[in-house]
Amino acid sequence: MTLTELDGRLKGGLVVSCQPVDDGPLDHDEVVARIAEAALKGGAQALRIEGAARLAHVRRRLPQALLIGIVKRDLADSPVRITPERSDVLALADAGADVIAVDATDRARPASVQALLDAIRASGVLAMADCATLAEGREAARLGFDIVGTTLSGYTGGPVPADPDWALLEQLAAEHPRVMAEGRIHTPAQVREALARGAWAVTVGTAITRTELVTQWFAQAQSTQS
Numbered sequence: 001m002t003l004t005e006l007d008g009r010l011k012g013g014l015v016v017s018c019q020p021v022d023d024g025p026l027d028h029d030e031v032v033a034r035i036a037e038a039a040l041k042g043g044a045q046a047l048r049i050e051g052a053a054r055l056a057h058v059r060r061r062l063p064q065a066l067l068i069g070i071v072k073r074d075l076a077d078s079p080v081r082i083t084p085e086r087s088d089v090l091a092l093a094d095a096g097a098d099v100i101a102v103d104a105t106d107r108a109r110p111a112s113v114q115a116l117l118d119a120i121r122a123s124g125v126l127a128m129a130d131c132a133t134l135a136e137g138r139e140a141a142r143l144g145f146d147i148v149g150t151t152l153s154g155y156t157g158g159p160v161p162a163d164p165d166w167a168l169l170e171q172l173a174a175e176h177p178r179v180m181a182e183g184r185i186h187t188p189a190q191v192r193e194a195l196a197r198g199a200w201a202v203t204v205g206t207a208i209t210r211t212e213l214v215t216q217w218f219a220q221a222q223s224t225q226s
């Protein structure tokens with residue numbers, strides 16, 4: 001896919017991250033494929049899918065869908081979880097990802113961000129950098145990532161904030177044409193706000209595809225009433 005095609009399909013649009021709660025009742029390839037199909041019917045322009053085998057399954061079911069692929073793995077010697085290795089990139093490309101997202105944080109890691117980007121480029125797909133800070137976003141843009149995301153802001157140490165990182169979004173959007181607002185965007189009003197603050201596109205996960213957590217939000221509201 002060319003960048004012009006990517007812009008035509010996703011600029012100003014919504015990505016639904018279809019990552020159910022790990023080991024929960026929705027954490028099955030076919031269930032995720034159906035959630036993904038439902039998200040497209042609801043108006044999503046793209047889907048973020050975790051796992052190469054799962055992405056291949058979704059690709060078979062939804063041949064035309066724009067798929068952003070990641071692999072999440074817990075490593076013994078690095079806090080990097082999202083697409084940490086070259087082999088993850090190759091597996092996602094083989095599975096049919098249009099875009100591959102990698103952790104682009106400045107942390108101890110098994111493969112450099114440059115090496116991951118090189119593997120993505122060699123596979124002929126587009127590249128997204130999941131960042132936590134302005135410096136990381138700048139470095140990702142300098143390396144040549146097509147999309148820079150706020151994905152990891154709030155997740156590299158300390159308590160996780162309640163709100164999206166609007167400041168990081170605005171700072172990145174001032175410098176880069178394709179900034180994905182991602183992370184803790186839970187309402188339609190926040191999607192509008194992200195676009196107003198300069199996001200190129202917006203990814204929503206938990207609020208659409210983690211039923212247990214969304215139910216907890218409502219259930220806790222009920223229990224604080226009584």
Ligand SMILES: CC(=O)N[C@H](C=O)[C@@H](O)[C@H](O)[C@H](O)COP(=O)(O)O
Binds near residue numbers: 082182
């Ligand atoms: C930090 C991390 O591992 N983020 C992950 C990245 O793929 C997912 O767990 C998030 O659900 C996704 O980024 C969407 O965000 P939210 O679920 O807040 O709408």
